[in-house]
Amino acid sequence: MIVKETHRAEILDGRAAAAEIKSEVAVEVTVLKSEYGVTPRLAAVLVGDDAASAVYVRNKIRACEEVGIASDQLLLTATTTTDELLSVVVALNQNDEVDGILVQLPLPKQIDDSVIIEAIDPAKDVDAFHPTNAGLLAMGRPRFVPCTPAGIIELLNRNKIEIAAANACVVGRSQIVGRPIASLLLQRNATVTICHSQTRHLPHVTRQADILIAAIGRPAFIRGDFIKPGATVIDVGVNKVTDIDRARNYFAHEAERRIQAIEKRGYTLVGDVHPADADRIAGKRTPVPGGVGLLTVAMLMKNTLQAAKWRRGL
Numbered sequence: 001m002i003v004k005e006t007h008r009a010e011i012l013d014g015r016a017a018a019a020e021i022k023s024e025v026a027v028e029v030t031v032l033k034s035e036y037g038v039t040p041r042l043a044a045v046l047v048g049d050d051a052a053s054a055v056y057v058r059n060k061i062r063a064c065e066e067v068g069i070a071s072d073q074l075l076l077t078a079t080t081t082t083d084e085l086l087s088v089v090v091a092l093n094q095n096d097e098v099d100g101i102l103v104q105l106p107l108p109k110q111i112d113d114s115v116i117i118e119a120i121d122p123a124k125d126v127d128a129f130h131p132t133n134a135g136l137l138a139m140g141r142p143r144f145v146p147c148t149p150a151g152i153i154e155l156l157n158r159n160k161i162e163i164a165a166a167n168a169c170v171v172g173r174s175q176i177v178g179r180p181i182a183s184l185l186l187q188r189n190a191t192v193t194i195c196h197s198q199t200r201h202l203p204h205v206t207r208q209a210d211i212l213i214a215a216i217g218r219p220a221f222i223r224g225d226f227i228k229p230g231a232t233v234i235d236v237g238v239n240k241v242t243d244i245d246r247a248r249n250y251f252a253h254e255a256e257r258r259i260q261a262i263e264k265r266g267y268t269l270v271g272d273v274h275p276a277d278a279d280r281i282a283g284k285r286t287p288v289p290g291g292v293g294l295l296t297v298a299m300l301m302k303n304t305l306q307a308a309k310w311r312r313g314l
């Protein structure tokens with residue numbers, strides 16, 4: 001494909017897809033209530049006072065209200081021990097009213113997060129980080145699927161992006177994004193390459209991808225020469241930019257708006273993909289904000305609804 005100077009990648013709108021998913025969930029929640037008298041319930045546990053985590057939990061509780069899912073927010077102090085958090089999780093496992101348990105990560109450093117994740121009842125594991133759910137997904141028999149990867153698949157589906165037989169490349173191999181999205185793409189018959197910090201000739205590898213997924217945690221790391229012309233680029237990263245010159249370099253046509261945001265609240269967000277480069281080279285790309293992050297919350301609602309149905313054999 002020849003890329004024209006005037007080319008600008010089509011934006012894959014996470015906001016619209018998330019709104020669609022939430023309204024579908026809301027319809028199902030209404031049916032569940034009227035036909036079975038069941039209101040799905042999510043318990044969200046927030047430990048400590050990390051500002052970003054508090055915002056994430058607030059957004060999740062707000063989404064529950066939007067779709068008619070009941071929610072409880074459990075706030076624990078920053079000095080909570082592994083044993084104390086464990087007893088909270090055990091009580092939620094035993095509480096029959098609770099369908100989904102979410103423990104917001106990251107946890108304070110004195111808490112052993114694998115102990116906590118493994119204690120969550122896999123049937124209530126709406127974040128899908130429990131080894132049982134991770135294992136089922138890796139085996140190609142997914143039950144609960146982690147929300148961010150599930151949201152990416154929804155976005156690809158809803159935008160009619162062909163996955164089967166596509167060359168897909170995932171940069172990042174975390175348990176919460178990289179590995180599960182690679183499993184899902186494989187299950188959908190993509191030819192999947194997983195890259196990480198030890199990958200050699202990374203731009204050469206990523207340039208083969210029809211679908212490129214960046215889940216790295218480094219601002220604007222994926223430059224134009226990493227992207228196959230016309231590719232679909234999914235940007236999972238969320239990074240703060242505080243420097244005005246950087247913002248000007250990253251955002252090109254929307255630089256002024258982003259610089260105003262920095263001047264107003266001290267930062268603007270950029271993903272792991274250089275947005276101006278992706279605009280020039282990619283066929284389609286997700287924005288940050290307004291892309292994958294919104295789908296993550298929508299898929300949590302879907303997983304909680306699913307948990308409420310499955311626990312009752314519906």
Ligand code: NDP
Nearest residue numbers: 148172173174177196197215216217236237238292293296
């Ligand atoms: P992790 O830090 O757990 O994993 C990062 C991955 O990137 C690792 O596998 C690492 O490789 C790889 N990596 C790091 N540097 C390089 C490099 N130079 N070249 C190639 N690969 C590299 O991050 P997460 O997966 O948890 O998150 C990734 C990003 O996505 C973050 O910005 C995070 O904030 C965001 N995020 C967004 C969500 C959303 O809803 N929008 C949800 C979850 C995360 P290695 O394994 O070798 O160290």
